[in-house]
Amino acid sequence: xxxxxxxxxxxxxxxxxxxxxxxxxxxxxxxxxxxxxxxxxxxxxxxxxxxxxxxxxxxxxxxxxxxxxxxxxxxxxxxxxxxxxxxxxxxxxxxxxxxxxxxxxxxxxxxxxxxxxxxxxxxxxxxxxxxxxxxxxxxxxxxxxxxxxxxxxxxxxxxxxxxxxxxxxxxxxxxxxxxxxxxxxxxxxxxxxxxxxxxxxxxxxxxxxxxxxxxxxxxxxxxxxxxxxxxxxxxxxxxxxxxxxxxxxxxxxxxxxxxxxxxxxxxxxxxxxxxxxxxxxxxxxxxxxxxxxxxxxxxxxxxxxxxxxxxxxxxxxxxxxxxxxxxxxxxxxxxxxxxxxxxxxxxxxxxxxxxxxxxxxxxxxxxxxxxxxxxxxxxxxxxxxxxxxxxxxxxxxxxxxxxxxxxxxxxxxxxxxxxxxxxxxxxxxxxxxxxxxxxxxxxxxxxxxxxxxxxxxxxxxxxxxxxxxxxxxxxxxxxxxxxxxxxxxxxxxxxxxxxxxxxxxxxxxxxxxxxxxxxxxxxxxxxxxxxxxxxxxxxxxxxxxxxxxxxxxxxxxxxxxxxxxxxxxxxxxxxxxxxxxxxxxxxxxxxxxxxxxxxxxxxxxx
Numbered sequence: 001x002x003x004x005x006x007x008x009x010x011x012x013x014x015x016x017x018x019x020x021x022x023x024x025x026x027x028x029x030x031x032x033x034x035x036x037x038x039x040x041x042x043x044x045x046x047x048x049x050x051x052x053x054x055x056x057x058x059x060x061x062x063x064x065x066x067x068x069x070x071x072x073x074x075x076x077x078x079x080x081x082x083x084x085x086x087x088x089x090x091x092x093x094x095x096x097x098x099x100x101x102x103x104x105x106x107x108x109x110x111x112x113x114x115x116x117x118x119x120x121x122x123x124x125x126x127x128x129x130x131x132x133x134x135x136x137x138x139x140x141x142x143x144x145x146x147x148x149x150x151x152x153x154x155x156x157x158x159x160x161x162x163x164x165x166x167x168x169x170x171x172x173x174x175x176x177x178x179x180x181x182x183x184x185x186x187x188x189x190x191x192x193x194x195x196x197x198x199x200x201x202x203x204x205x206x207x208x209x210x211x212x213x214x215x216x217x218x219x220x221x222x223x224x225x226x227x228x229x230x231x232x233x234x235x236x237x238x239x240x241x242x243x244x245x246x247x248x249x250x251x252x253x254x255x256x257x258x259x260x261x262x263x264x265x266x267x268x269x270x271x272x273x274x275x276x277x278x279x280x281x282x283x284x285x286x287x288x289x290x291x292x293x294x295x296x297x298x299x300x301x302x303x304x305x306x307x308x309x310x311x312x313x314x315x316x317x318x319x320x321x322x323x324x325x326x327x328x329x330x331x332x333x334x335x336x337x338x339x340x341x342x343x344x345x346x347x348x349x350x351x352x353x354x355x356x357x358x359x360x361x362x363x364x365x366x367x368x369x370x371x372x373x374x375x376x377x378x379x380x381x382x383x384x385x386x387x388x389x390x391x392x393x394x395x396x397x398x399x400x401x402x403x404x405x406x407x408x409x410x411x412x413x414x415x416x417x418x419x420x421x422x423x424x425x426x427x428x429x430x431x432x433x434x435x436x437x438x439x440x441x442x443x444x445x446x447x448x449x450x451x452x453x454x455x456x457x458x459x460x461x462x463x464x465x466x467x468x469x470x471x472x473x474x475x476x477x478x479x480x481x482x483x484x485x486x487x488x489x490x491x492x493x494x495x496x497x498x499x500x501x502x503x504x505x506x507x508x509x510x511x512x513x514x515x516x517x518x519x520x521x522x523x524x525x526x527x528x529x530x531x532x533x534x535x536x537x538x539x540x541x542x543x544x545x546x547x548x549x550x551x552x553x554x555x556x557x558x559x560x561x562x563x564x565x566x567x568x569x570x571x572x573x574x575x576x577x578x579x580x581x582x583x584x585x586x587x588x589x590x591x592x593x594x595x596x597x598x599x600x601x602x603x604x605x606x
């Protein structure tokens with residue numbers, strides 16, 4: 001047995017109090033130290049935490065940033081989402097591969113560098129981008145990729161790749177990142193100046209019930225995309241008789257095209273922490289958790305420093321703001337790479353040290369959530385709004401926005417526009433007005449709400465961004481007339497196939513079948529009845545999937561069928577002589593011919 005492995009596992013498990021629910025923290029630490037979580041490590045971890053080996057392996061096998069096989073001391077993860085690809089990510093990946101002499105998924109012969117592709121990393125406004133361990137490298141091109149590869153071979157220190165710092169706190173001593181904020185429009189709610197403690201002191205001067213009534217009076221709705229009334233969610237969590245309640249901030253910003261939470265965490269994290277503390281007071285919680293996605297690990301040390309400062313200022317800990325009985329603290333729980341953990345019950349499972357698989361509802365988290373306790377899960381932006389409600393008043397907040405969607409909204413705009421970045425706008429802004437702000441020209445389509453949202457065309461650019469019309473958690477992706485909209489839909493389906501947790505058949509199998517049939521159409525092998533097949537299957541996946549991922553994953557197909565049907569109709573035609581155009585005889589016979597050792601027969605495609 002490796003003595004150093006045993007020592008690291010023992011010390012890591014001891015540092016979390018041998019708490020089984022901190023399993024994700026333990027395996028992350030082992031992965032970081034040894035480049036893998038080996039079978040031997042899993043046995044040791046199971047013994048230290050008093051759980052079964054299969055539980056440890058289940059966690060390790062679930063998350064993209066964990067591995068049972070050795071990886072290099074440096075892992076290059078090139079982002080392969082739609083926007084990054086449009087900006088040249090495939091060429092960047094190929095440049096890395098050629099320079100390193102390996103293919104994606106492989107490690108250099110000396111075991112030092114691993115090259116991978118990864119899903120969205122929150123940098124669509126400065127694509128193509130990559131993660132080198134936890135270091136973000138933005139605005140890549142093939143030439144810079146080759147230089148990076150050579151530099152890593154020479155010094156093996158990803159931090160030396162950063163030669164200049166981004167704006168604001170990106171240049172902070174605890175961040176030192178090249179990431180740019182790209183704040184294009186500042187509004188009065190999220191991005192306005194903020195003084196710590198003002199909102200919290202006003203809140204604790206009220207009773208918890210009065211705090212909840214104020215939030216309800218502001219008509220604040222959750223900013224994660226669904227738009228559920230925040231005050232109502234808090235009220236539900238306060239109702240069950242329980243000695244312990246929990247409030248969680250969902251900072252697992254994984255929806256393609258969304259990066260506004262990244263900017264909040266960099267420049268207004270204190271505003272978010274204040275809102276999280278107010279939520280804890282309102283529902284009677286002592287525990288707060290910030291669930292931070294692995295892709296934003298470069299911000300963790302900075303965020304921890306803010307929490308330390310809040311504790312020393314009496315804004316966290318015992319008797320917060322001198323309020324007897326108000327004891328509340330926040331810890332940061334790191335994710336490990338899983339889009340589905342943006343769903344609140346999957347996030348709760350992950351924070352409990354399990355696979356990030358969504359839970360059945362009911363019971364809802366407000367009834368039985370983290371460790372079986374009544375739990376509120378709020379988005380980063382939602383909690384920022386909470387702070388402003390108490391800083392300026394519910395009436396002040398409600399004066400902004402539209403009747404059904406009060407306040408402002410942070411939008412992440414990327415793609416074919418002159419000014420990609422973050423825009424704070426009032427709810428009710430038209431899509432056309434937003435496109436003008438961003439400098440979008442010759443726009444053929446806009447994907448509103450990320451991959452799980454909807455694609456709309458020019459005839460709908462007069463619609464408004466709000467929960468009663470075009471709802472979005474923040475992602476706005478712009479595509480001009482040079483883009484292949486069906487291929488964009490295909491890439492979204494590829495993303496969902498990769499990110500499905502695999503629990504239920506409709507999502508696990510249905511999305512692959514949808515992608516496969518769409519690929520036939522793109523390749524010119526589609527037939528008119530394929531459109532009905534796509535629509536029917538998409539609706540089956542939508543209504544029969546277990547969680548929000550599967551229920552929204554067919555949207556790329558459904559929205560393009562609805563709004564861009566001519567794109568499909570132009571690529572399908574009836575087969576001649578009753579044959580199936582999508583049946584490729586040569587491809588079908590190839591495996592059998594290979595087994596028999598025959599040369600390719602050159603069967604004509606039916």
